[in-house]
Amino acid sequence: MPTSTRNQEHEHGRLFDFQATLPKLPVPDLPSTVQKYIESLEAVLPRDKFLESKQVAEEFAKSTQGQELQQRLVERAAEPGRANWLEEWWNDLSYMGYRDPVIPYVSYHYSYNDDPECSTASQRAAHVAVAALAFRAQLVDGSLAPEMQKTSPLCSHSYKYMFNACRIPHKPSDFCRTVDYAANETITVIRSNQFFSVPITQLGMPLSTAEFVEIFERIIELADSQTAVPVGVLTADNRDAWADNRQLLLNVAGNAQVLDAIESSAFVIALDKAQPVTREELSHAVWHGDGRSRWFDKPVQFIVTDNARAGICGEHSMMDGTPTLRLSDFVIGYEHECPQPARTDLGFSRLEFQTPPKVVAAVKRAGEFFDTGIAKQHISVLNYNAYGKELIKTLKCSPDAFVQMVIQLAYSRLHGCVRPTYESSMTRKFLHGRTETCRSVSNESAAWCRAMAANASRAECVELFRKAAAKHTQLTREAIEGRGVDRHLLGLRMLVQPGEEKPDIFEDPAYAYSSHWYLSTSQISSEGFASYGWSEVSPKGYGIAYNIKRDSLMMHIACMRNEFGLNSDHLAYYLEQAANDVRKLLAQ
Incomplete structure (x- = not known):
């Protein structure tokens, strides 16, 4: 592929x-x-x-x-x-041809220190989104400098798989899909098993931190008032099972467009209901959560919990941890602009999967498989x-x-x-x-x-x-x-x-x-x-x-x-x- x-x-x-x-x-x-x-x-x-x-x-x-x-x-x-x-x-034997679930056996997580400037999940998510998009902008416009090891440059090849990329389940080996950056200028937001697409530029201007706060608050309110089949847990399944179930989704009208929107988006932000306190609880929340409100195939998936804690879950197949370490340090140290009034009439759209009985059954089985596997992790x-x-x-x-x-x-x-x-x-x-x-x-x-x-x-x-x-x-x-x-x-x-x-x-x-x-x-x-x-x-x-x-x-x-x-x-x-x-x- x-x-x-x-x-x-x-x-x-x-x-x-x-x-x-x-x-x-x-x-x-x-x-x-x-x-x-x-x-x-x-x-x-x-x-x-x-x-x-x-x-x-x-x-x-x-x-x-x-x-x-x-x-x-x-x-x-x-x-x-x-x-x-x-x-x-190496890519095939260790990653794309590996059929066990990417979570917990492939993906890694970085759990961030608390941000004293953020008291709510919407504020923390907005800080993360704006900073990550600023890093992406440097990558897209060509101004991002190469990494150096002392005086030796490091290969930048894996950066091509950071944004607007997604691992795709396929038999006998998966592949990584990338799209042109300009083809999808959105991020995917997940809350309460539901998916939303947020354009990063609206009314001719990039969204500000305050505007992201307002949008995330609206998404949380909307998502928490409704229920949905947790389709995201399919990405935590055995890769062959997920390949079959992805095709099952594609066989239903409308789902191809939803999958395309998620897979081609710049990155994912999962707004998680968890409120972790200990380091272990934070690690579990950022690494895998309950497995439902996630899309584990995305190489960059930020997690923000209800008590404003945050981190990143990285899908490992095409990109090792050093580029996302650089991204994370950039996000953590980013200097945000002074608060400005948010513009009105800013929008987002719901990405709604169609879930006939066969899909519901597949989701239920995948969820049970995830729960059994994660329960073994200590x-x-x-x-x-x-x-x-x-x-x-x-x-x-x-x-x-x-x-x-x-x-x-x-x-x-x-x-x-x-x-x-x-x-x-x-x-x-x-x-x-x-x-x-x-x-x-x-x-x-x-x-x-x-x-x-x-x-x-x-x-x-x-x-x-x-x-x-x-x-x-x-x-x-x-x-x-x-x-x-x-x-x-x-x-x-x-x-x-x-x-x-x-x-x-x-x-x-x-x-x-x-x-x-x-x-x-x-x-x-x-x-x-x-x-x-x-x-x-x-x-x-x-x-x-x-x-x-x-x-x-x-x-x-x-x-x-x-x-x-x-x-x-x-x-x-x-x-x-x-x-x-x-x-x-x-x-x-």
């Missing part, structure tokens, strides 16, 4: 100034990747199993088949017109105020490596061992780059955790910590440079042709085990967030999102309530204990 219907002129402007000069994602050297893979196994496997897997991996690196697969990958990377050798595979948000980035730097340690060691120590204390850990490393310095895996568990980190458990001397524990942190920094740097393990091995595996024997390295249980993420972690840094996070990626594991602020650490821990007995509150306890202990260890 096509991924874009947008006019190519929108790939121009300041944001895309460096696209033509960005390097392509490299193909790492095969022996080097295999050696890193072997090192990553040693820390998480029993000695006998490790030696068996080591031999299998070394034989693959030397084999004729290994060399042939490597050559195929090199040739694929060099194909004329191919921006990135990984892109097509989250804890640790707001650790003892120190943050500034103190960690005085301890002469990378803040990210520091927190990763805290995570390893906490997990090993809770579960008695270290297990495979994923940390997302951004590869946007390359054309169409997204992420690479940093395998956070190393021989060095495992040795440090063992020394801490054995109450070894302070001098020994400090020395081992320094080695572990330095190793982690090295692994992270290599991943950012496109020289990690997992994406390269994936590329080789994908090039095994039908009828060819699969290499033993990919049949070895250690390959599956070492990429089964018992800890899925990632970090951002924003002073404006109360929390942020996503789900675990394995029923046996945790998802840990951490925000390294100047003077505090925020950790969002998610796991499943199931037969494996994991508990996010327990891990949060050990994370706090570990953070205290590491500071004490290094500060003496």
